[in-house]
Amino acid sequence: MSEPSLDTPFRERAGRALRDSFLQEALSIATTKFIDLRREAFAGFPGGDALRDRAREIKEATLQRLDHHLERLIDNVEARGGHVHYAATADEARRIVLDVARRAGARMAVKSKSMATEEIHLNEALAAAGVTPVETDLGEYIIQLAHERPSHIIAPAIHKTKGQVAELFTRELGREAEPDPEVLTRIARAELREKFLQADLGITGANFGVAETGTIVLVTNEGNGRMVTSLPRVHVAVMGVEKVIPSMTDLAVFLAILAKSATGQKLSVYTSLVDGPRRGGELEGPEEFHLVLLDNGRVGQLAGPLREALACLRCGACLNVCPVYRQIGGHAYGHTYPGPIGILLTAMLNGSESVRELAHASSLCGACADACPVRIDIPRMLIELRRDVSERRIAPWTERAVFGLLGWLLQRPPLYRAAARIGRVLQRPFVRGAVIRRVPLFLGEWTRTRDLPPIAARTFQERWADLEREGRR
Amino acid sequence: MVTCLGDVFYPEVGERIVRLLRHLGVAVACPAGQTCCGLPLFNSGYHAAAAAAARRTVALFGDAEQVVVPSGSCAWMVKHEYAGLLRVPRERAAAERLASRTLELSQFLVRRRGVRRFRSAVAGRLTYHDSCHLLRGLHESETPRALLRGLPGAEFVELPGCDECCGFGGSFAVRLPEVSSAILDKKLANVEATAAEAVVACDAGCLMQMRGGLSRRRSPVRALHLAEVLEPVDDPR
Numbered sequence: 180m181s182e183p184s185l186d187t188p189f190r191e192r193a194g195r196a197l198r199d200s201f202l203q204e205a206l207s208i209a210t211t212k213f214i215d216l217r218r219e220a221f222a223g224f225p226g227g228d229a230l231r232d233r234a235r236e237i238k239e240a241t242l243q244r245l246d247h248h249l250e251r252l253i254d255n256v257e258a259r260g261g262h263v264h265y266a267a268t269a270d271e272a273r274r275i276v277l278d279v280a281r282r283a284g285a286r287m288a289v290k291s292k293s294m295a296t297e298e299i300h301l302n303e304a305l306a307a308a309g310v311t312p313v314e315t316d317l318g319e320y321i322i323q324l325a326h327e328r329p330s331h332i333i334a335p336a337i338h339k340t341k342g343q344v345a346e347l348f349t350r351e352l353g354r355e356a357e358p359d360p361e362v363l364t365r366i367a368r369a370e371l372r373e374k375f376l377q378a379d380l381g382i383t384g385a386n387f388g389v390a391e392t393g394t395i396v397l398v399t400n401e402g403n404g405r406m407v408t409s410l411p412r413v414h415v416a417v418m419g420v421e422k423v424i425p426s427m428t429d430l431a432v433f434l435a436i437l438a439k440s441a442t443g444q445k446l447s448v449y450t451s452l453v454d455g456p457r458r459g460g461e462l463e464g465p466e467e468f469h470l471v472l473l474d475n476g477r478v479g480q481l482a483g484p485l486r487e488a489l490a491c492l493r494c495g496a497c498l499n500v501c502p503v504y505r506q507i508g509g510h511a512y513g514h515t516y517p518g519p520i521g522i523l524l525t526a527m528l529n530g531s532e533s534v535r536e537l538a539h540a541s542s543l544c545g546a547c548a549d550a551c552p553v554r555i556d557i558p559r560m561l562i563e564l565r566r567d568v569s570e571r572r573i574a575p576w577t578e579r580a581v582f583g584l585l586g587w588l589l590q591r592p593p594l595y596r597a598a599a600r601i602g603r604v605l606q607r608p609f610v611r612g613a614v615i616r617r618v619p620l621f622l623g624e625w626t627r628t629r630d631l632p633p634i635a636a637r638t639f640q641e642r643w644a645d646l647e648r649e650g651r652r
Numbered sequence: 653m654v655t656c657l658g659d660v661f662y663p664e665v666g667e668r669i670v671r672l673l674r675h676l677g678v679a680v681a682c683p684a685g686q687t688c689c690g691l692p693l694f695n696s697g698y699h700a701a702a703a704a705a706a707r708r709t710v711a712l713f714g715d716a717e718q719v720v721v722p723s724g725s726c727a728w729m730v731k732h733e734y735a736g737l738l739r740v741p742r743e744r745a746a747a748e749r750l751a752s753r754t755l756e757l758s759q760f761l762v763r764r765r766g767v768r769r770f771r772s773a774v775a776g777r778l779t780y781h782d783s784c785h786l787l788r789g790l791h792e793s794e795t796p797r798a799l800l801r802g803l804p805g806a807e808f809v810e811l812p813g814c815d816e817c818c819g820f821g822g823s824f825a826v827r828l829p830e831v832s833s834a835i836l837d838k839k840l841a842n843v844e845a846t847a848a849e850a851v852v853a854c855d856a857g858c859l860m861q862m863r864g865g866l867s868r869r870r871s872p873v874r875a876l877h878l879a880e881v882l883e884p885v886d887d888p889r
Contacts, residue, residue: 194830502817502835503828540828542821542835543695545788565697574697586693586701590708592685599660614867624826628833629864632661639654639663643682646670650680 185513189536196507205340206508213334213499216443217550224445230435235553237429238490242481248390248423249472255393259455261468269299269528272473276301276382276415279469280310283413285379289371291397291404292316293384294332294493295417295473298515298528301382312382313374315403320367324351330509330517332495333441338508371403381411381465383453385418386492387433388470391426395453395470398437400444404451414465416453419473421489433492440552441494476528484563488523490553497547497557503540512537519547519557522564531567535574538564581621596641602634609633653713653721653730653754656688657856665856665877669722669757675884676767683712691729692822694737703737710734710746718764719754722879724786724855727756732789756786758795758854758878768798771883772806774874776849778881779811781839781862783855787815796854796878803881811851812842818853820861836865843873850874852881 183192196202221227241248253263266272280288288310290296302312302323314323318336322329325347329335336344345358348366356366383404387396395416397404408414424430438444457464480486498504498518509517514533516524519541526534538561547557568574569582588595609615614630617623625631658666673680690705709730713719721727731754734747761767772778778800786792793815800808819825819835826832839862843851850873853859862875 190828190830193828197830197834502819503831506831506834538697539824540831542784542817542819542824542832544784544817544821546784546815546817549788562695562697565695566699567697569697570699578696582693582696582698582701585688586698586704589687589690589693589701589705592687595687614864616868621826624829625864627829628868629836629861630867631864632860634660635663637663639659639666640682640684640686642663642667643684646667646682650670650674 183511183513189511189513189540192511192513193507193540196511201340201343202338202508205338205343206505209334209337210499210505213442213495217440217496217499218443220439220443220445224435224439227436227439230432231552231554234432234436234492235490237424237432238553241424242421242486242489245420245423245478245481248425249420251390251425252388252393252423253472255390256395256455256468256470257393259393259468260458261393261455261470263470263472265472265474266299267474269473269475272299272417272471272475273301273304275469275471276417277304277308277310279413279415279467280305280308280380283379283467285310285413287311287313287374287378288380288382289313289315289374289378289407289411290319291381291383291399291407292319292333292335293382293417294329294516295384295419296382297329298475299417299473301417310380313371313378315371315374315401315407316399317364317367317401317403320371321347324348328510328515331498332493332516332518332521334495338510375406375410378411379413381407381409381414383407383414383416385416385422385470386437387430388418388423389425389427389430390423393455394427396430397451397453398434398447398449399451400442400448402449404449408451408453409463409465412465413467413469414453414456415469415471417471417473419475420477421491436552437492437494440492440496440550480527484567485523485527485560487555487560488520488527488557490555491520491524492552494552496550496552497555500546500550502542502544502546512540519561520551520555523557523560526564531564531571532573534564535568538568596638599634599638603636606633653689653709653719653726654682654686655721655723655726655856657860658722659686661860662856662877665722665879668879668882669720672879672882672884673720676761676765676888678765681716683716685712689726689729690737691725691733694729694733695822699737702733706734706737706747707743710738710743710750713750714746716753718760719750720757720760721754722757722854722877723857724756724783724790724792725857727754728785728789730754756790756792756795756854758799759790759792762795762798767888768802769885769888770799770803770881771885772803773881773883774850774876775805777807777809777847778803779809779843779846779848779851780814781811781818781843781851781853781858782815783853783858784817786854796852799878799882800852806881809846809848811846811848813839818858818861820857822857825861832861833865836861840865840869840871840873844871848873850876850881852876852878854878 348356694702
């Protein structure tokens with residue numbers, strides 16, 4: 180499915196996703212599998228809950244002194260011969276990476292999966308500057324071939340069925356491919372091996388930056404991350420500033436819960452600790468290492484209402500359990516980060532106006548907060564965003580009028596009861612037997628697919644006098 | 653507390669609860685002038701109006717020894733959100749007192765009164781849907797199950813995906829009706845797969861959603877409030 184533009188209202192984008200049978204099949208299989216795997220992983224790990232609490236404490240403590248930990252990280256990366264850049268905005272981050280690419284004379288860049296580089300739309304900028312970006316994570320490779328964007332934080336091609344991937348490979352690579360994951364992976368691997376050897380630049384994100392050692396940590400499953408960080412002459416890592424953690428001991432806490440939350444693995448297949456450029460006597464590693472620290476709205480939330488979202492590990496567990504995400508997938512959200520946490524991150528990056536509709540793309544069921552390895556209270560912040568949108572009058576006036584009237588009525592019981600009586604009269608033409616099948620106005624949205632109960636002939640409070648008498652007998 | 657949906661749409665559920673509680677020897681009062689706990693306003697971000705609703709409710713129920721709420725979401729609102737909405741220390745203290753005396757119906761029956769035995773008002777197989785606020789807000793999954801499992805004459809079966817949302821979500825159901833209905837379809841398919849006579853829940857919102865969907869698809873399965881299933885017996889403990 181092509182990705183609908185943001186000019187289309189969210190409700191329509193979601194509607195298109197609901198009608199896409201391939202997407203529905205792919206989402207249902209993948210999210211159910213992720214949910215089961217995560218549940219099993221934590222069921223066999225009794226210390227998991229305590230470690231989740233510990234992980235959250237570490238994040239909180241680190242955010243309290245973010246400047247201190249970042250300075251330490253910078254000092255230690257530089258002491259190991261790396262270069263550190265600070266990017267206040269996405270634009271600055273792009274310019275820094277392009278500058279590194281230009282000075283390296285790079286024509287091709289291989290990339291390990293990274294949401295931070297998606298966030299700053301780096302691939303488009305590289306291509307425009309004459310550097311061909313090549314995604315080397317299998318999922319990212321698939322969606323790059325399809326000219327799409329990731330629809331999940333850790334499973335970028337989750338929206339595609341294996342049949343669709345086989346068709347895509349046949350069409351784009353000119354190779355007859357069967358819809359068999361093993362066959363498809365082998366094809367991608369062969370294609371990518373060449374690119375690793377040709378590329379002058381390797382670009383990654385960072386799952387963690389360890390301040391005490393200046394180590395960048397990459398959590399991957401395909402081994403492509405290692406190739407990206409060791410084969411090309413220059414390695415650039417783009418890392419959100421909130422990804423810094425104080426120590427290696429802390430890293431152990433996060434690694435114990437991250438893969439379990441994301442894919443249900445005890446650990447990911449590869450955990451790469453990148454210690455800067457190759458030093459004298461070492462046989463491997465890049466000649467140059469650059470770390471780009473990305474702010475892009477994060478620091479502004481240190482004391483803001485979305486602060487908790489800075490603890491996010493980008494595991495994607497909240498997407499898998501979200502009833503809305505499971506129905507519509509990631510593209511309908513329309514921004515880099517989909518799902519419940521994505522709504523918060525979008526507001527962080529682009530302001531709360533940008534999530535006027537998305538703030539309501541949740542039933543507030545709380546499954547996300549339950550699944551989150553660091554227990555981010557996502558529903559609470561969604562409500563905060565809704566509050567911001569209503570108080571700053573960004574919400575539509577019709578909505579504000581309806582809720583204004585409701586609030587006013589709730590303070591006036593006689594009028595509230597009168598409204599029920601009036602409703603009883605007005606509903607008469609619509610009642611069919613014991614239900615209402617169709618009504619006009621906003622409740623008509625309800626009755627498209629569901630019957631509505633009519634207002635009772637006598638409300639409970641109207642019956643109360645009789646009930647009270649009955650009780651005295 | 654009757655709750656707005658209970659008052660206007662499901663008064664027979666409230667009546668059953670009153671009779672049930674009386675049968676257990678509980679003196680039941682229903683303060684006049686109840687409207688709504690303010691949860692719809694709170695969830696949609698209208699917090700000044702939600703605070704006004706909270707203030708009213710706290711005043712209305714100030715004297716009650718125990719407040720029993722037949723909906724998990726309203727109970728959650730009173731217990732978890734009122735104190736935060738009311739900033740004046742005296743009001744906040746009153747809200748905290750109310751919160752500590754408020755219980756959802758199944759919790760009141762099992763945890764406060766130690767009652768477990770009822771007869772089933774419905775013959776046959778029953779299943780249970782965990783409403784989100786009762787399960788994840790109030791961390792309660794046991795009390796409704798304890799009551800349902802103990803029903804002679806009924807067979808209790810677990811619902812696949814029992815902890816997944818039904819798609820109601822208050823105004824969510826009319827803001828994004830297509831998504832809400834798709835979530836509901838999945839829930840109802842799970843309900844129908846159990847071959848139960850009825851799916852039981854402890855929240856008027858979920859019941860409105862599930863009933864609305866079941867009746868639209870002309871399903872013989874019913875969605876019932878817990879109180880509609882429990883029939884008092886002479887020796888309830």
